[in-house]
Amino acid sequence: xxxxxxxxxWGVPFAGLLLSIALMPLVxxxxxxxxxxxxxxxxxxxxxxxxxxxxxLAALTHELVHVLLGEYVPFIILLTALFVVAGGIYxxxxxxxxxxxxxxxxxxxxxxxxxxxxxxxxxxxxxxxVRANDNRVHKAHVVVFFIFIVSNVGGSLTPLGDPPLFxxxxxxxxxxxxxxxxxxxxxxxxxxxxxxxWLIDGYYYRKEGVLKVDPTPDTRGIxxxxxxxxxxxxxxxxxxxxxxxxxxxVEVEVFGTHLGLPGxxxxxxxxxxxxxxxxxTPIRVHVNNQFGWAPMxxxxxxxxxxxxxxxxxxxMLKAGTDGPFGAIVRAVTRPDGQPDPAMYFWATGAxxxxxxxxxxxxxxxxxxxxxPAVLMTTHAATLAAISAGAxxxxxxTYIGNAPNLMVKAIAEDRGVRMPSFFGYMxxxxxxxxxLFVIQTFLFFR
Numbered sequence: 001x002x003x004x005x006x007x008x009x010w011g012v013p014f015a016g017l018l019l020s021i022a023l024m025p026l027v028x029x030x031x032x033x034x035x036x037x038x039x040x041x042x043x044x045x046x047x048x049x050x051x052x053x054x055x056x057l058a059a060l061t062h063e064l065v066h067v068l069l070g071e072y073v074p075f076i077i078l079l080t081a082l083f084v085v086a087g088g089i090y091x092x093x094x095x096x097x098x099x100x101x102x103x104x105x106x107x108x109x110x111x112x113x114x115x116x117x118x119x120x121x122x123x124x125x126x127x128x129x130v131r132a133n134d135n136r137v138h139k140a141h142v143v144v145f146f147i148f149i150v151s152n153v154g155g156s157l158t159p160l161g162d163p164p165l166f167x168x169x170x171x172x173x174x175x176x177x178x179x180x181x182x183x184x185x186x187x188x189x190x191x192x193x194x195x196x197x198w199l200i201d202g203y204y205y206r207k208e209g210v211l212k213v214d215p216t217p218d219t220r221g222i223x224x225x226x227x228x229x230x231x232x233x234x235x236x237x238x239x240x241x242x243x244x245x246x247x248x249x250v251e252v253e254v255f256g257t258h259l260g261l262p263g264x265x266x267x268x269x270x271x272x273x274x275x276x277x278x279x280x281t282p283i284r285v286h287v288n289n290q291f292g293w294a295p296m297x298x299x300x301x302x303x304x305x306x307x308x309x310x311x312x313x314x315x316m317l318k319a320g321t322d323g324p325f326g327a328i329v330r331a332v333t334r335p336d337g338q339p340d341p342a343m344y345f346w347a348t349g350a351x352x353x354x355x356x357x358x359x360x361x362x363x364x365x366x367x368x369x370x371x372p373a374v375l376m377t378t379h380a381a382t383l384a385a386i387s388a389g390a391x392x393x394x395x396x397t398y399i400g401n402a403p404n405l406m407v408k409a410i411a412e413d414r415g416v417r418m419p420s421f422f423g424y425m426x427x428x429x430x431x432x433x434x435l436f437v438i439q440t441f442l443f444f445r
Contacts, residue, residue: 001063003315004322010312013047017305018354021399022421036298040305047309063311065255072307074267075163076300079119079402081236081270086123087291088229088281093222097133099201102142103194105129106149110190113154114161114179116237122151122403127289130414138204140418143411144427145197149190151403152395156186156388159244160237162401164352164361164390169244171365172372173383181384185443189392192435226285232273239269295409299402306399310355317351317363329367339368342444345385349393349436353400361390385444392436396428397421 020039024032032039052060095101105125112121129146133139155161157179159169165178224230243266250261285291316323321330328351332343344364351360364386368375375383394401398408398421408418419427 001059001312001315003312003317003319003324006312006316006319006324008316008324010047011316013043014306014309014313016046017043017302017309018399021302026420026422037301040302044305044308047312051312062256064308066257067307067311069254069259070257072304074263075303075307075402077267077270078236078240079299079406080296081274082117082120082233083123083296083406084274085229085232085236085277086120087127087289088226088232088277088285089124090225090285090288091125091128091222092225092288095128095132095222097129097136097139097142099198099205101132102129102201103198105132106146106197107190107194109146109150110154110194113150114157116233117160117240118151118155118162118401119403119406120233120236121154122146122407125150126407126410127414130411130416134414136204137208139416140411141197141200141204141427143407143416143418144424145193145200147404147407148395148428148432149193149197151407152401153186153189153193153392156182156391160240162391162394163358165387166240166244167358167362168365168372168383168387171362171370173376177376177383178387181380182388185384185388185392185439188442189435189439193431196431225288226281228280229277232277235273236270239266239273242266290414292413294413295406298409299405302399302405303402310359313355314359314363317360318366320367332364332367339379339382341381341385342440344368344382345389345436345440345444348386348389349396352390352393353396357390357394357401361386364389381444388439388443392439393432395432396425398424 017040020043024036024039048060048064051063105128109121109125112124115121116124126143126146129142130139133142136142152162156165159166159173159175159178165173168178169175243262246262246265248261252259252264316325317328320326323329328347332340332347334340348360348364351363365375365383368379368382368386395404398404412418418424
């Protein structure tokens with residue numbers, strides 16, 4: 001699709017879906033709870049039908065196949081694998097949600113996020129974290145900071161951590177490049193967030209007068225049930241890594257979309273792992289974890305609409321200075337023609353807050369030249385800014401990164417009253433945005 005000839009009106013379905021996600025839980029919560037899938041499908045049709053009328057069924061088929069088979073299906077398969085495997089691990093023991101324990105769990109999640117992905121770490125730890133705080137009066141802030149730290153910032157050090165970095169790895173960025181080049185930014189951000197959380201949680205803990213002994217009956221010592229799923233989790237990581245390293249000329253073409261053998265093997269292997277996990281995990285583990293499909297269903301339905309309606313928006317961004325959003329692309333370049341790392345950080349981050357951060361990363365990766373050898377050396381500061389912006393600022397909204405919505409849904413399913421879409425943005429606007437401003441002056445000037 002040539003984004004340079006598109007009208008900005010093609011972005012209306014995407015904007016409408018975002019507004020629906022933001023407003024309908026507030027103004028029509030019962031309707032939204034029962035019909036959010038239909039709302040997402042309706043906005044998708046608002047894009048699909050005019051597109052078919054203007055460009056023809058052949059062009060529509062090409063775009064639908066490319067989005068669904070080339071992007072959405074692999075995305076959902078990976079999320080489902082991590083959701084199921086992590087949901088088959090029950091961390092038992094009577095955890096007590098003190099500030100020290102909560103901060104420790106968030107720090108552990110930050111480390112695991114770069115090793116097993118933000119989705120895997122989030123699904124593994126959100127249930128025990130919510131259970132540990134089941135006697136707390138104020139606990140929404142615990143989940144909000146969990147999204148900040150575990151579901152986003154923690155995944156910034158390896159390609160396994162977050163989809164944008166994995167796409168960079170596929171484009172030729174060295175596996176350990178991000179760990180070496182944005183470790184200071186990550187360490188600074190995580191350190192500030194953990195310290196701030198400890199102060200806020202300590203304030204609420206003292207204010208509530210929380211019982212020292214949790215009313216939940218004590219259980220045997222800390223341990224893991226369903227630990228075999230750790231092996232399967234290693235299989236997930238291995239398959240994802242293999243698909244990035246393995247090069248093959250074998251591919252299948254479906255309506256113009258080329259599906260490579262490594263990706264097909266990865267997705268088939270992940271489906272097998274999902275089936276194995278469901279088969280070998282004892283029923284009691286799923287019962288204890290309150291495992292259910294509702295969070296995954298919500299993410300699958302909403303992101304199906306997002307992946308479809310975002311197509312013209314990404315096309316217009318890819319058109320660069322010739323497209324409707326040319327002002328954004330021009331804003332990241334200095335008068336001498338050199339890339340401006342600070343502007344790349346904010347442009348990538350701002351769009352990643354509302355668009356899928358993986359294609360946003362690619363847009364600005366290509367805008368900065370698209371040559372990994374040059375970006376890793378001459379323009380290393382620019383690539384670091386793009387990487388940090390895509391990963392860090394995915395925490396700014398619930399839709400900035402897929403685990404955000406999953407964590408929110410799981411927490412709400414267990415009785416935590418989470419902030420609304422705009423309520424969450426008050427948290428991120430008050431905490432993350434000032435932190436990112438400081439980070440700009442420290443690292444990206």
